[in-house]
Amino acid sequence: MITTPKINRRAFIVGSAAAGAGLALGLKIPFGATVVRAADGSPEINAWVVIRPDDTVVIRVARSEMGQGTITGLAQMVAEELECDWSKVTTEYPTPGQSVARKRVWGDFSTGGSRGIRTSQEYVRQGGAVAREMLIQAAANGWSVPASECSAASSVITHKPSGRTTTYGKVAEAAAKLTPPDPKSIALKDPKDWKIIGKSVKRLDTVGKVTGAQVYGADLKLPGMLSASIKESPVFGGKVKSFEADKVKGMPGVKHVLAVGDSAVAVVADTWWEAKTALDALPIVWDEGPNNQVSSDTIAEMLKQGLDAPQAFVRNQNGDAKAALAGAAKKVEAVYAYPFQNHAPMEPMNATAKYTADRCEVWVPTQNGEAAFAAVLAASGLPADKCEVYKINLGGGFGRRGAFHDYVTQAVHIAKQIPGTPVKLLWTREEDMTQGRYHPVMQAKMTGALDASGNLTALHLRLSGQSILAAVFPQNLQDGRDNLAFQGLDPSGDFAFGYSVPNLLIDHAMRNTHVPPGFWRGVNINQNAIFAECFMDELAHAAGQDPLEFRRKLMTKHPKHLAVLNAVADRAGWGKPAPQGVHRGLAQMMAFGSYVAACAEITVKDGNKVDVKRIVCATDPGYAVNPAQIERQIAGSFVYGLSGVFMEECTVKDGRIEQTNFHNYDSMRIAQMPKVESIVMPSGGFWGGVGEPTICVAAPAVLNAYFAATGKRIRTFPLKNHGVTMV
Amino acid sequence: MARLTINGKTTEVNVNPSTPLLWAIREQVGLTGTKYGCGVAQCGACTVHIDGKAVRSCIMPVAAAEGKQITTIEGLASGGTLHKVQKAWVEHEVPQCGYCQAGMIMAVAALLKDKPKPTDADIDGTITNICRCGTFQQVREAIHAAAKA
Numbered sequence: 001m002i003t004t005p006k007i008n009r010r011a012f013i014v015g016s017a018a019a020g021a022g023l024a025l026g027l028k029i030p031f032g033a034t035v036v037r038a039a040d041g042s043p044e045i046n047a048w049v050v051i052r053p054d055d056t057v058v059i060r061v062a063r064s065e066m067g068q069g070t071i072t073g074l075a076q077m078v079a080e081e082l083e084c085d086w087s088k089v090t091t092e093y094p095t096p097g098q099s100v101a102r103k104r105v106w107g108d109f110s111t112g113g114s115r116g117i118r119t120s121q122e123y124v125r126q127g128g129a130v131a132r133e134m135l136i137q138a139a140a141n142g143w144s145v146p147a148s149e150c151s152a153a154s155s156v157i158t159h160k161p162s163g164r165t166t167t168y169g170k171v172a173e174a175a176a177k178l179t180p181p182d183p184k185s186i187a188l189k190d191p192k193d194w195k196i197i198g199k200s201v202k203r204l205d206t207v208g209k210v211t212g213a214q215v216y217g218a219d220l221k222l223p224g225m226l227s228a229s230i231k232e233s234p235v236f237g238g239k240v241k242s243f244e245a246d247k248v249k250g251m252p253g254v255k256h257v258l259a260v261g262d263s264a265v266a267v268v269a270d271t272w273w274e275a276k277t278a279l280d281a282l283p284i285v286w287d288e289g290p291n292n293q294v295s296s297d298t299i300a301e302m303l304k305q306g307l308d309a310p311q312a313f314v315r316n317q318n319g320d321a322k323a324a325l326a327g328a329a330k331k332v333e334a335v336y337a338y339p340f341q342n343h344a345p346m347e348p349m350n351a352t353a354k355y356t357a358d359r360c361e362v363w364v365p366t367q368n369g370e371a372a373f374a375a376v377l378a379a380s381g382l383p384a385d386k387c388e389v390y391k392i393n394l395g396g397g398f399g400r401r402g403a404f405h406d407y408v409t410q411a412v413h414i415a416k417q418i419p420g421t422p423v424k425l426l427w428t429r430e431e432d433m434t435q436g437r438y439h440p441v442m443q444a445k446m447t448g449a450l451d452a453s454g455n456l457t458a459l460h461l462r463l464s465g466q467s468i469l470a471a472v473f474p475q476n477l478q479d480g481r482d483n484l485a486f487q488g489l490d491p492s493g494d495f496a497f498g499y500s501v502p503n504l505l506i507d508h509a510m511r512n513t514h515v516p517p518g519f520w521r522g523v524n525i526n527q528n529a530i531f532a533e534c535f536m537d538e539l540a541h542a543a544g545q546d547p548l549e550f551r552r553k554l555m556t557k558h559p560k561h562l563a564v565l566n567a568v569a570d571r572a573g574w575g576k577p578a579p580q581g582v583h584r585g586l587a588q589m590m591a592f593g594s595y596v597a598a599c600a601e602i603t604v605k606d607g608n609k610v611d612v613k614r615i616v617c618a619t620d621p622g623y624a625v626n627p628a629q630i631e632r633q634i635a636g637s638f639v640y641g642l643s644g645v646f647m648e649e650c651t652v653k654d655g656r657i658e659q660t661n662f663h664n665y666d667s668m669r670i671a672q673m674p675k676v677e678s679i680v681m682p683s684g685g686f687w688g689g690v691g692e693p694t695i696c697v698a699a700p701a702v703l704n705a706y707f708a709a710t711g712k713r714i715r716t717f718p719l720k721n722h723g724v725t726m727v
Numbered sequence: 728m729a730r731l732t733i734n735g736k737t738t739e740v741n742v743n744p745s746t747p748l749l750w751a752i753r754e755q756v757g758l759t760g761t762k763y764g765c766g767v768a769q770c771g772a773c774t775v776h777i778d779g780k781a782v783r784s785c786i787m788p789v790a791a792a793e794g795k796q797i798t799t800i801e802g803l804a805s806g807g808t809l810h811k812v813q814k815a816w817v818e819h820e821v822p823q824c825g826y827c828q829a830g831m832i833m834a835v836a837a838l839l840k841d842k843p844k845p846t847d848a849d850i851d852g853t854i855t856n857i858c859r860c861g862t863f864q865q866v867r868e869a870i871h872a873a874a875k876a
C-alpha cells in the first residue's frame with residue numbers, strides 16, 4: 001500500500017489547477033503575526049499542535065484510527081517532543097481539503113501498510129519539537145530573558161535563574177504569532193530520554209466505544225438526510241441492462257430509484273431499512289458480460305499453468321537454483337494454494353454525500369482521507385476548493401477502506417442526482433461480501449535441494465497468481481513486475497527473506513483474474529509466509545532435522561530474523577517436552593520493516609479438530625511506541641490470520657462471489673481464541689510496522705504444529721475444505 | 728405503528744410491524760450505539776436486552792418487542808455511572824475499532840446477570856459475537872474482572 005500518494009498528487013494537481021489557487025478554503029496561513037485558529041478560536045502553534053487557554057493540547061493526527069491505536073501512538077510522539085502534560089492531550093483529524101490548501105502540511109493521510117507511525121514518526125516528532133521551542137520563546141519574550149535560560153516540562157515553562165513559571169495555555173497566543181524555527185535546527189530527543197514514547201499509556205479513544213456514544217460512518221445523521229441502499233452488478237465488470245423502478249416507487253418511504261454509473265442501482269428512501277426493503281423487491285436485469293463464465297476451477301487451472309510457465313518475473317536470486325536442483329542428491333517439491341478472501345470489517349462500507357453545483361462534501365470512514373478526497377473530486381467533477389471530506393470513525397478497515405473508495409464514488413453519484421439533499425449510502429453485508437477487493441488468489445510451487453548432509457543447497461519458489469498492483473496501481477509495476485507479490489521474500493529491505501540459500505530463485509508468474517484484488521491486512525505476507533515457512537518445515541523433516549536447527553543454519557547472516565525466532569523458541573520451550581497431546585510449530589518472517597516469529601501449541605482430536613492452545617509471538621519493530629497496544633495488535637492479527645487459514649474463502653461461480661454473509665464466510669469466536677503471549681523486543685535503530693507483520697506467522701506456525709501432531713501436510717486453504725476445524 | 732419501551736422510555740415508532748427492532752432503534756428512536764453488522768443474527772453487533780435477556784435485534788420484528796423492556800447500550804449505565812462491564816472494558820482497554828463492542832458488552836452483561844462468576848467454558852458457550860479486530864483476549868480478561876467487581 002505504498003502507492004496511493006502518487007494517485008492523490010495527480011488528482012490534487014488537476015483539482016488545484018482548476019481552482020486556480022490552492023489556498024481558497026478560508027484558512028489563514030501564518031505570515032507575520034497572523035494566527036491560524038482552530039474551529040473554537042484556540043491558536044494553532046503549528047499544524048500539529050493547538051493549545052487552548054485551559055492548557056488542553058489538541059494534537060492533529062492525519063492518519064486514521066481504525067482500532068490499531070495510531071491516534072494514541074502518534075499523539076504520544078508529538079507530546080514527547082512538545083513536553084506537554086499527557087493528561088491534557090486530545091486529538092483531532094485535519095481534513096484532506098485543509099491539507100491540500102496548506103500544501104499537504106500534514107503529509108500522507110494513507111493508513112495502511114503498517115506505516116501510520118513508522119513513516120510519519122520523524123515529522124510528527126519535529127512538529128512537537130517546533131511547537132515546544134515556540135512556546136518557550138514566547139515565554140522568554142514575555143520575561144525578556146533568553147530562551148536558552150528556559151525549559152519546558154509537563155506544559156509548564158520555567159525560567160531557571162529566576163524560578164518564574166508559566167503554562168502553555170498562557171503563552172499560546174504569543175507563541176502562535178512567532179515564526180517557526182527550522183525543524184532541522186532542533187535536535188530530537190535521544191530515545192533513552194523518552195518519557196511518553198515507549199510507555200503503555202491508555203488509549204485516548206476508549207470510553208465512547210463502550211457507551212455507544214462513538215459515531216461511526218454508518219451512524220451519521222444530518223438534517224434532511226435520506227438513506228440509500230445499493231446493488232452493484234454481481235458479476236464484476238457487468239452492467240445494468242434495465243430495472244423496473246415503477247414496481248417499488250410506491251413502497252413506504254421510497255423517494256428515488258436511481259441508476260448509479262452504468263453498473264449499479266440504488267434506492268433512496270426516508271430510512272435505510274425502507275431503501276433496502278424496496279431494493280430487494282426491485283427487478284434488475286444485468287448485462288453480465290463475458291466474465292460470467294469464470295469459476296474458481298477455471299481460475300485455479302490458470303494459476304496451475306503458471307507454476308511451470310517458462311516466463312516469470314524474478315525478484316530474488318543468487319547462484320543457479322535450476323542447475324543445482326537438477327543435480328540434487330535429494331529433491332523436495334510441494335504445491336500450495338491460497339484463496340480469495342474478503343475483508344469483512346464489522347461496519348459495512350458507507351459514505352454520506354451532499355452535493356450542490358458549487359460544493360460537494362462527503363463524510364466517510366476511510367483509511368485514507370486524501371484518496372477519498374480524490375474520489376470526491378473525480379465523481380463530483382468539482383475542483384479541490386469546492387470539495388471536502390470529513391473523516392468519521394471506522395468500524396474496521398483492514399485494507400478495504402484505503403486504496404478503494406468505490407462507495408464514495410457511488411455516494412457522490414447518488415447525491416448528484418438529488419442536489420442539496422444529504423444521502424447516506426450504506427451497503428448491506430451481502431454487498432460487502434460480494435463487492436470486495438479480495439485478498440489475491442495465489443499458488444506456489446516450491447522445489448528444494450538437499451545435499452547428503454541434509455543442507456539446503458537450492459530453493460526455487462515460484463508464485464503463480466494475482467497481482468494487486470497490476471489491478472490497482474499499474475503505474476507502480478516495475479517493468480511489469482509486482483514487487484508487492486514478493487513481500488517477505490525480498491533480497492533486502494522491509495520485506496527481506498530471512499534465509500541464505502546458496503542457489504535461490506524466487507519468481508512470480510503473474511496470472512490476473514477479473515475478480516478485483518485488494519490489500520487485505522498483511523497483504524501478500526499471508527500466503528508467502530505459509531509457502532516459505534511450511535515448506536521450510538517440510539525441508540527440515542525431509543532432511544531429518546529439527547525445524548528450528550534447520551532454520552538456524554540458514555539464518556546466520558540474518559541476526560534480527562534469528563533473534564525473534566530464538567525468542568519464541570525459548571519462551572515456548574522448543575526442544576523440551578510439551579504437555580501431553582500438545583504439538584508445536586514455528587514460523588518467522590520479516591514484513592513492513594519488523595521482524596516477527598511465532599511458536600504455536602495445538603492439540604488435535606480425531607485428526608481434524610484443532611485446538612490452538614497458545615501462541616508465543618515475538619516482534620522487533622525497532623521502537624515500541626505503546627507496548628500494550630502492540631500486544632493487542634498481535635493478538636488481533638492472529639484472529640484475522642487464523643480465521644483466514646481455517647475458515648475463509650470466497651469462491652467464484654458464474655463470475656460472481658458465492659459467499660454472502662458470515663454464515664458462509666465465518667470468523668473466529670472467543671471460544672477458538674488461543675492464549676497469545678507477546679514478546680515485544682524493540683532493538684532500536686529502525687522503525688518497523690505493527691498492525692500487519694505478525695498476522696502472517698500464526699497460520700504457518702499452526703500448520704507446522706498440525707503436521708507435528710498428525711503427520712499430515714495440508715497445502716490448500718482454508719482448512720475447512722479438508723474438514724479440519726478450529727475448536 | 729408500534730409502542731416500544733427502550734431504556735425505560737416509551738416511544739411510538741411509525742414503522743411496518745415486520746421492521747427489525749434494530750432499525751426501529753437506530754432510525755426511528757435514533758439510538759445508534761446498537762450496530763448493524765450482518766442482518767442475519769450471525770455477528771451479534773446488534774445485541775440488546777429484551778426483558779434482561781441478550782437478543783440479536785436485527786432479526787426480531789418490532790411487533791415482537793412491544794410491551795417488553797428493551798435495553799440498549801445507551802441504557803446500560805445508570806445515571807452517570809458506567810455498568811461494571813463497561814468499567815472493566817475501559818480498564819482493560821478492550822475495544823479496538825469498537826464497532827462490535829456495544830453488542831459484545833450487552834451479551835456479556837446478560838451473561839453476568841445469569842452467571843455472576845462465569846467459567847471460561849461459560850464464556851465460550853455464550854459469547855459468540857464476531858470481532859474482526861480480534862479483541863477476544865482482552866474480552867475474556869475483562870469478563871473475569873467484571874465478575875470480580
